[in-house]
Amino acid sequence: MSLLNVWKTFKAHPKYALMRGAGRFGYFRDLVVFGRRLRYAKSTPAFLAECERRMDQSLFQDINLQSFVNELQTKGVAFGLLLPGDISEKLIDFARKSPCYAYRNADYGFHMHDRELAESALQKPILLAQYFNTVSNCAAVRRLVNDPALQWIAAAYLQSVPxxxxxxxxxxxxxxxxxKDRSEHAHLFHRDVDDYKFFKFFFYLTDVNAGEGAHVCVVASHENPPTLRAHDRWIxxxxxxxxxxxFYESKDIIExxxxxxxxxxxNTLCVHKGRTPVAKERLLLQLQFSLFDYEVTNDIREQTDLHMLF
Structure with missing residues (x-):
């Protein structure tokens, strides 16, 4: 990130910019996590108990929650979630009926069936198109956000009220x-610093085969960052x-x-990237939980700021 971009980020979101500076260092991350755990020492067990009380309402009845959290802690990634078919259908139906926005630009709205027209209007291929305001506009997303199993995992992993x-x-x-577009939209390997401790749930809403837009990550690299150049410790x-x-063994790089x-x-402090599809488009839903909210990683936009291409 250039110094100009750092300055712009600091002016717009000073707390976020300061966190991204301090959060690069493991000892500082550990210190903040420890302080947060102490602050919520009473609230976190109560939150977990409330999740357990509601667990019969969860969409994920078959998962061993503690094993899932243990895997996430040690490997930085954990598997085994599966959306019920009706929830997947509701999410896909939302995607079919709602406008998405090319390159996450609020001025580039279009419907999926008009993608070719959108590319003609932009005079370039569209690598990525995002939906905005999904929590407020889609009941299936809201249900996942409030799912007791997902919330329990979040609290147990973050060791705090999430x-x-x-x-x-x-x-x-x-x-x-x-x-340039592949780099800007995370199709090159990288690490995230979204908070002192954070993680994301990912759900594929289309079939994803090898080479077709799969997420690629390096297992346990959140504790073993690549140090290929002298300044890699600082940037x-x-x-x-x-x-x-x-740098890593091939067995640890998983698609x-x-x-x-x-x-x-x-935990996308792990090295990861999105693979560019070869023949088939991919639809994905991400839900992020952290210690703090800097109001920069959500999809919330004012409706008056959203515009269609045609």
Missing amino acids: TFVGANMWWTFPVQASE FRRYSDNEIEG VCGRAGTGFAE
């Missing part, structure tokens, strides 16, 4: 995207495939495939 900071749902399309950057494949409804959780 903060839901935002949902994001987006399409990724099989196009010849520029290197977060994009990494080439060759850099990551040369997450699965049928529609497949869900998993990841």
